[in-house]
Amino acid sequence: MNRHFRKRASVVALCAATLGSPLIARSAAPQLILSSQDGKVMVVDGDTRTVEGRDTVAIIKVTGHHAEVLTEFAVPNSVFGPPESVDTTPDGRLALVTAGAKRDPADPNKTALDDLVSVVDLTEKPPKVIDTLHAGPGVGGISISPDGTLAIAASRSDGSITVFGIEGKKVTQTQKITLGANSGPGHVAFTPDGKRALVTRDGDHRVTILAIQAGKVEVTKRDLFPGQRPNGIDVSAKGDFAIVSNIGKGQGDTDTVSLIDLTVEPPRVVDTLSVGQTPEGVAISPDGKLVGVTVMNGTNKASDSPFYHRAGSFVLLRVAGKKLARVNDVPTGGWTQGVAFTPDGKTVLVQNTMQKQIEVIAINGGHAADTGQRLQFDAAPGGLRTMHAASR
Helix, strand or coil: CCHHHHHHHHHHHHHHHHHHCHHHHHHCCCCEEEEEEECCEEEECCEEEECCCCCEEEEEEEECCEEEEEEEEECCCCCCCCCCCEEECCCCCEEEEEEEEEECCCCCCCEEEEEEEEEEECCCCCCEEEEEEECCCCEEEEEECCCCCEEEEEECCCCEEEEEEEECCEEEEEEEEECCCCCCEEEEEECCCCCEEEEEECCCCEEEEEEEECCEEEEEEEEECCCCCEEEEEECCCCCEEEEEECCCCCCCCEEEEEEECCCCCCEEEEEEEEECCEEEEEECCCCCEEEEEECCCCCCCCCCCCCCCCEEEEEEEEECCEEEEEEEEEECCCEEEEEECCCCCEEEEEECCCCEEEEEEEECCEEEEEEEEEECCCEEEEEEECCCCCC
8 A cells, every 4th residue: 555545544534524524614614725646757857757656636734834635545637737637616525637648558658648537526535536527638727616516627639628517426518619729728717706717728829718607608709818828827716807827838938927807898918927937837815915826947857958947936926906016936846836825825835746745835924935844745746726615
């Protein structure tokens, strides 16, 4: 048995109680984060290699600025694509996890495209996959609607988005929409009222706005153009703005994040700020005042590349009106992926994929500081999302 599974077996019951007990849900909101780990690949000196390992999902509890893994269990997933590849229903009882790549059945030393969406029952002891669905090949980002009745997954390889209906623990595909063969959809983010969603398209460098009514999703004629290869996206809790990461071409240039104003019609990009090489994950704080960005900073390149750096960075931005301002940077590990604020906004988790670690960052007085704590895994963290709980 994996050493992490042995060590964490004793906390499985605690996790299930935290997620499933109405008494606990009513008394206090747990600070929970969901993280997926890819056991198939790793970057070594700029080269992406297939490795031995198993894919897992972990539930992380944060108390103050201290994080602990409650449980870790097997679920197919992939580090390829935006790190918003996991999400949970508003009641915190169900998770959806995408896997856009798998170990190649014909050659275990290679990976191949996949299209899986796993449905995970978080109330089970331990949590387990109860159904496996299919989206498009290379499926990446996925989001569940605020009312928990709808999910949308983005698939780069065939330029599609797949819509799923959710009723209790039953998830079914209801629509598949093609945006274009070269559109490269990466991630989807809902507005809080559930009437809109925004899709990043790194193939043709735009963000498309979707209209949602009575469970039906339609592509509007409104496209936004924030920068080179829009990738991750998050919408504020108030629904007044969205943040998108523009990961660029990977040629050593400084890349950007953009702010989209959702209070005007039609929505539009109103500010763009340089943050460093390859901003991967983005997350808005619960109060909408701060934005966290994970920046690879050339850590995924060969050590002899002129664009290589040993450390990535977590960049904290302040939202001032409709403008972004840099607050401070915190050094991170390599091949940095997901970022997530705790529900109280006081702690941030960052995935240092190359080190197979999650870094814990404290937010105090509007500034970010490394706590020094790391959560160590056997596989590469590549998907991260703040979990919903019944009391939120």
